[in-house]
Amino acid sequence: MTGAKVWKRTMNKIPNNKAWWLVLPMFLLVAFSAIIPLMTVVNYSLQDIFDQNTAYFVGVEWYQEVLRDTRLHDSLLRQFGFSLSVLLIEIPLGIAVALMMPTRGWQASAVLILLALPLLIPWNVVGTIWQVFARGDIGLFGWTLNNLGVDYNYTSNSLDAWLTVLLMDVWHWTSLVALLCYSGLRAIPDAYYQAAKIDRASPWAVFRYIQLPRLKNVLVIGVLLRFMDSFMIYTEPFVLTGGGPGTSTTFLSQTLTQMAIGQFDIGPAAAFSLVYFLIVLLVSWVFFTTITHMEKSDNGNKHDK
Amino acid sequence: MATNMISKRNLGMFMYLIFVLLPIYWLLNMSFKTNDEILGQLTLWPTDFTLNNYITIFTDASWYMGYVNSMTYVAMNLVITLLVSLPAAYAFSRYKFVGDKHLFFWLLSNRMAPPAVFLLPFFQLYSSVGLFDTHLAVALAHCLFTVPLAVWILEGFMSGVPKEIDETAYIDGYSFGHFFIKIFIPMISSGIGVTAFFTFMFSWVELLLARTLTSVDAKPISAIMTRTVGATGIDWGVLAAAGVLTIIPGILVVWFVRNHVAKGFALGRV
Amino acid sequence: MATITLKGLAHSYLTNPTKSQDYAIQALDHVWKQGGAYALLGPSGCGKSTLLNIISGLINPSEGEVLFDEQVVNSFSPEQRNIAQVFQFPVVYDAMTVAENLAFPLKNIKLPKAQIKDKVAEIADLLELTDSLNKKAKNLSADQKQKVSMARGLVREDVSAILFDEPLTVIDPNLKWKLRRKLKQIHEQLNITMLYVTHDQLEAATFADEIALMYQGKIVQFGTPQELFERPNHTFVGYFIGSPGMNFIPITKSQAGVYYKDMQLNISQQQQVALQNTSSQNLKLGIRPEFVELSARPESNSFAVSVLSVQHLGSYQLVVIDFNGLEMQVRVAEKMQFSGAQVHLVFPSKWLKLYVDEYLVGEPAMDDGGQSMEKNHE
Numbered sequence: 001m002t003g004a005k006v007w008k009r010t011m012n013k014i015p016n017n018k019a020w021w022l023v024l025p026m027f028l029l030v031a032f033s034a035i036i037p038l039m040t041v042v043n044y045s046l047q048d049i050f051d052q053n054t055a056y057f058v059g060v061e062w063y064q065e066v067l068r069d070t071r072l073h074d075s076l077l078r079q080f081g082f083s084l085s086v087l088l089i090e091i092p093l094g095i096a097v098a099l100m101m102p103t104r105g106w107q108a109s110a111v112l113i114l115l116a117l118p119l120l121i122p123w124n125v126v127g128t129i130w131q132v133f134a135r136g137d138i139g140l141f142g143w144t145l146n147n148l149g150v151d152y153n154y155t156s157n158s159l160d161a162w163l164t165v166l167l168m169d170v171w172h173w174t175s176l177v178a179l180l181c182y183s184g185l186r187a188i189p190d191a192y193y194q195a196a197k198i199d200r201a202s203p204w205a206v207f208r209y210i211q212l213p214r215l216k217n218v219l220v221i222g223v224l225l226r227f228m229d230s231f232m233i234y235t236e237p238f239v240l241t242g243g244g245p246g247t248s249t250t251f252l253s254q255t256l257t258q259m260a261i262g263q264f265d266i267g268p269a270a271a272f273s274l275v276y277f278l279i280v281l282l283v284s285w286v287f288f289t290t291i292t293h294m295e296k297s298d299n300g301n302k303h304d305k
Numbered sequence: 306m307a308t309n310m311i312s313k314r315n316l317g318m319f320m321y322l323i324f325v326l327l328p329i330y331w332l333l334n335m336s337f338k339t340n341d342e343i344l345g346q347l348t349l350w351p352t353d354f355t356l357n358n359y360i361t362i363f364t365d366a367s368w369y370m371g372y373v374n375s376m377t378y379v380a381m382n383l384v385i386t387l388l389v390s391l392p393a394a395y396a397f398s399r400y401k402f403v404g405d406k407h408l409f410f411w412l413l414s415n416r417m418a419p420p421a422v423f424l425l426p427f428f429q430l431y432s433s434v435g436l437f438d439t440h441l442a443v444a445l446a447h448c449l450f451t452v453p454l455a456v457w458i459l460e461g462f463m464s465g466v467p468k469e470i471d472e473t474a475y476i477d478g479y480s481f482g483h484f485f486i487k488i489f490i491p492m493i494s495s496g497i498g499v500t501a502f503f504t505f506m507f508s509w510v511e512l513l514l515a516r517t518l519t520s521v522d523a524k525p526i527s528a529i530m531t532r533t534v535g536a537t538g539i540d541w542g543v544l545a546a547a548g549v550l551t552i553i554p555g556i557l558v559v560w561f562v563r564n565h566v567a568k569g570f571a572l573g574r575v
Numbered sequence: 576m577a578t579i580t581l582k583g584l585a586h587s588y589l590t591n592p593t594k595s596q597d598y599a600i601q602a603l604d605h606v607w608k609q610g611g612a613y614a615l616l617g618p619s620g621c622g623k624s625t626l627l628n629i630i631s632g633l634i635n636p637s638e639g640e641v642l643f644d645e646q647v648v649n650s651f652s653p654e655q656r657n658i659a660q661v662f663q664f665p666v667v668y669d670a671m672t673v674a675e676n677l678a679f680p681l682k683n684i685k686l687p688k689a690q691i692k693d694k695v696a697e698i699a700d701l702l703e704l705t706d707s708l709n710k711k712a713k714n715l716s717a718d719q720k721q722k723v724s725m726a727r728g729l730v731r732e733d734v735s736a737i738l739f740d741e742p743l744t745v746i747d748p749n750l751k752w753k754l755r756r757k758l759k760q761i762h763e764q765l766n767i768t769m770l771y772v773t774h775d776q777l778e779a780a781t782f783a784d785e786i787a788l789m790y791q792g793k794i795v796q797f798g799t800p801q802e803l804f805e806r807p808n809h810t811f812v813g814y815f816i817g818s819p820g821m822n823f824i825p826i827t828k829s830q831a832g833v834y835y836k837d838m839q840l841n842i843s844q845q846q847q848v849a850l851q852n853t854s855s856q857n858l859k860l861g862i863r864p865e866f867v868e869l870s871a872r873p874e875s876n877s878f879a880v881s882v883l884s885v886q887h888l889g890s891y892q893l894v895v896i897d898f899n900g901l902e903m904q905v906r907v908a909e910k911m912q913f914s915g916a917q918v919h920l921v922f923p924s925k926w927l928k929l930y931v932d933e934y935l936v937g938e939p940a941m942d943d944g945g946q947s948m949e950k951n952h953e
Contacts, residue, residue: 097321
């Protein structure tokens with residue numbers, strides 16, 4: 001009882017609206033870069049813009065058009081397909097890598113640093129690395145595949161291109177999931193593993209009942225980050241394939257950029273950006289509330305004594 | 306049985322590291338080759354070892370200034386991010402206040418906006434306040450996604466520090482500012498290390514905003530790299546060397562915070 | 576079910592230990608008999624948890640052997656040793672219900688379902704967990720969680736021994752007492768060797784038949800709570816057991832007898848013999864605060880001392896006196912009155928113990944094993 005009481009007391013936050021003074025600088029700074037551009041985009045989305053001085057108010061016309069546009073529907077579907085594939089590969093692989101990481105000594109630091117490397121490379125350089133690495137003539141990966149008799153060419157074959165972008169994303173971002181899970185695993189006290197040994201738990205039972213429950217929080221973060229970022233992926237495939245061949249790797253961001261900058265269809269592009277933003281927000285929100293709701297119903301059991 | 310398990314684990318780890326390092330090695334390998342060798346035949350290491358690609362970069366101000374620009378705005382971003390995030394995270398970890406939950410979600414939602422269409426408003430906004438093509442513009446713009454992340458990580462670490470510490474310090478007669486700097490910040494130094502790592506990571510790797518908000522004076526290295534596409538095709542060697550050089554600051558940062566990261570990862574929320 | 580024997584056991588957490596301080600456990604021999612209820616008592620850092628983890632197989636000792644009955648089990652894992660252990664802080668499987676938690680060790684040894692159910696119900700009843708069997712373990716309070724941890728330790732019947740590593744640290748005081756009684760009861764029912772690590776002498780004395788007191792990586796005394804109180808083998812035992820601990824008087828010896836400063840003290844025949852056989856200068860006399868006698872008038876062999884302070888502690892009072900520059904504590908009955916600052920003090924020779932180099936010497940031979948324990952340490 002004592003332990004629980006102490007825990008609760010430290011966790012209870014004091015209601016104090018003066019705390020806003022501490023938050024204010026941060027709020028102003030972020031609001032400057034967030035709210036004004038957002039309002040500008042909302043403004044665009046309601047107008048037909050010819051040039052800087054000529055614009056007509058068109059109301060929700062762009063939104064109606066965007067929701068009927070099949071090109072954007074295809075793009076959206078491709079995007080969901082890609083994000084889903086990314087999550088299905090990177091989350092389990094990240095967990096597996098975290099489980100394999102050494103836990104102490106210089107090996108732990110070394111592995112940590114090596115794993116962090118792909119995360120610290122500018123995104124267009126990531127594209128460049130894979131652009132070179134996967135080429136059939138001068139890249140080790142493409143050259144090896146071709147010499148093994150696999151007909152692989154990411155510049156002409158749509159499937160190859162899509163798979164290459166996926167592989168690149170796995171290479172680039174699995175480390176993030178792995179590092180997050182590694183931190184979750186380190187937070188498990190030794191006593192849990194010892195108790196499991198004493199209780200004769202199998203390695204699978206240790207993973208299922210000790211490690212996985214403790215990974216839940218970091219996995220929520222990992223899934224959210226990976227979903228958001230993969231859904232908005234732009235730079236890497238743009239450098240790697242330029243969206244081709246055809247439209248096989250033209251993801252949503254790129255479609256939007258083409259509309260906004262290439263064709264100067266700012267109005268529809270803005271409208272679709274907002275729809276797109278709302279989709280990401282909605283998916284994240286649903287995911288987030290489902291998780292917190294699950295936790296709440298778990299905790300609810302405690303009270304119906 | 307046990308040793309068998311361990312060696313299996315190590316083998317798996319080893320294979321994954323190879324997967325991570327091989328593309329980077331290939332870039333490194335290419336950066337020491339001449340273009341003739343790169344395009345001639347596939348070699349696993351440079352047979353005709355050359356530093357010319359690097360010399361090209363280091364002797365041309367328009368090249369190396371790109372690095373200086375990138376590092377300048379990343380450093381500025383890091384300082385600004387920490388300055389505003391530390392008090393904010395403290396407020397979130399210690400107090401309840403009107404709108405705290407909404408504010409937190411709003412912060413995170415800033416990471417969800419698709420960048421493409423927001424580039425134009427950003428350009429207009431920073432031009433109108435006279436910051437276009439300055440390091441500060443990029444640093445401020447990057448705060449949009451570094452600050453939410455920093456607040457979120459720091460809040461996790463700060464919640465781990467018992468509130469009794471604050472109370473004891475106030476009883477001992479510390480003012481808030483004194484307590485915060487002298488006592489509290491050292492206690493969450495690992496958290497700050499991890500935050501610095503992530504802030505650096507997201508600012509250094511970002512290209513779209515950085516490219517849009519700069520033209521000459523503050524142009525980042527990643528934007529300058531597109532120059533290697535010339536009339537005679539791509540200068541692969543220089544491109545590879547430039548790429549390798551963009552990886553080095555990252556390595557330095559991880560190296561400096563490695564102990565914090567290892568320890569911080571163990572304690573904090575991330 | 577097993578007798579646990581430790582032979583020449585030593586352990587260091589360093590890879591290349593050189594000094595004796597590098598060792599958490601030093602040259603330790605001990606036997607825990609099958610079916611006994613033992614306490615391993617000592618201050619923090621004395622090596623008691625290390626010793627426990629060596630017995631359970633979580634730590635491999637640097638030197639020496641662990642035997643279960645006749646078999647050396649050094650290379651055995653905890654499951655091969657068939658040990659149950661309860662840790663200081665509650666370890667529960669968050670994602671499982673209480674019932675699933677209790678069933679977990681039984682499921683892992685592939686017990687039939689019906690038997691698991693019965694056993695879980697039995698243990699839950701014993702520890703009063705029946706009401707919360709269907710709750711998720713993570714929603715329990717800290718002491719409920721610890722009860723679940725303990726129940727998981729007790730649920731398997733066939734274990735060689737059950738080890739407790741300060742299991743009641745997070746428990747409320749009144750519940751603590753109840754659980755200790757429960758453990759004792761369970762011990763009587765199951766006839767399993769139980770080893771209980773604690774730093775609390777009261778906890779040790781109420782749970783265990785025999786206590787092993789550890790200090791700096793060694794067991795300095797093993798005996799019943801009464802033996803530890805009445806005949807501390809080592810000055811540390813005297814200091815650690817009892818509240819307050821033993822008073823120690825540094826002494827010097829000469830032809831005529833033993834002295835504290837210029838005051839001559841009377842010692843027994845055996846103690847004089849023991850003194851003649853040593854050349855050590857590290858000589859002390861020890862006496863428990865309970866055994867010092869105070870009186871208002873001078874008696875034979877009494878010393879006049881001044882009273883520094885008196886504390887009333889309910890059933891007794893604690894008097895601090897100045898014995899020729901040495902502060903000593905005396906426990907006397909509450910009804911005794913101190914009229915002036917001056918009292919007279921007597922050391923009953925039966926309770927005056929002689930320590931040479933911190934170890935007890937010069938005691939009359941006793942019929943129990945206490946004497947042989949002493950020899951081990953000299």
